[in-house]
Amino acid sequence: MTATAMAETMSPKLLEVRERAKRNPQRRFLSLAHLIDEDALKRAYRRIRKDAAVGVDGVTKEQYRLELDGNVANLLSRMKAGTYRHQPLRRVHIPKGKGRTRPIGISCVEDKVVQGAVREVLEAVYEPIFYEGSYGFRPNRSAHHALRTLDRALVRWEVNWICEADIQSYFDNVDRKMLIEMLRERVADESLLRLVGKCLHVGILDGDEYSEPDEGTAQGSSLSPLLGNVYLHHVLDCMRRPIVNADFAAS
Secondary structure: OOHHHHHHHOOHHHHHHHHHHHHOOOOOEOOOHHHOOHHHHHHHHHHOOOOOOOOOOOOOHHHHHOOHHHHHHHHHHHHHHOOOOOOOEEEEEEEEEOOEEEEEEEOOHHHHHHHHHHHHHHHHHHOOOOOOOOOOOOOOOOHHHHHHHHHHHHHOOOOOOOOOOOOOOOHHHOOHHHHHHHHHOOEOOHHHHHHHHHHHOOOEEEOOEEEOOOOOOOOOOOOHHHHHHHHHHHHHHOOOOOOOOHHHHOO
16 A cells, blocks of 8 residues: 555544654644544454454454444444453464464454554554654565665665664563553553553463463554554664664564
């Protein structure tokens, strides 16, 4: 999806937030949660893959669609009342090779809708201030774009050395309290921050075992990549602006 196409799918109010964020990188936004309305929730629903795996409730995207208007209205009502609760993640283990696996947390459709709507708002706030050298998990960017940028820099002799690094189990080890404090530097809307917290502090059902991790962001959540980028923006990019953010470019 191009930047123009993305802009066309955003609400006018969300576009205004993005423009304000672009004009003033130091701006704190006092009111954002109201941007998550029924239209925003439906946009988030449409972005879910048709073949998305089901969560602990077993509800598919198609089943949720059968009562979409009612489901969205009920969800928004609970979100406004503060009674919405994120259901536990269903954990599956994806093979990585060499006998290792990657744990993925699968959310229910309703929770995927909430994650997508929150992400849309936070992207409007953060995309304008992320560095150009950051490529992972961002709209219209990929590892291939990062490699092309690096290749051009090498051809022009703009690089003297390259550091390749991999943050082991990055998503599983993000400090949640520190992440929320980072978000508060740009987001002063506690209602939105509480929604983020509900997407972070969720239980995990792994077979018959239930656990409640006290750190990390769930791999598999559509919100986690953006939260991970916010974290790295503060602890890595802002300390030393890179040509290419290799930690995420290869993710």
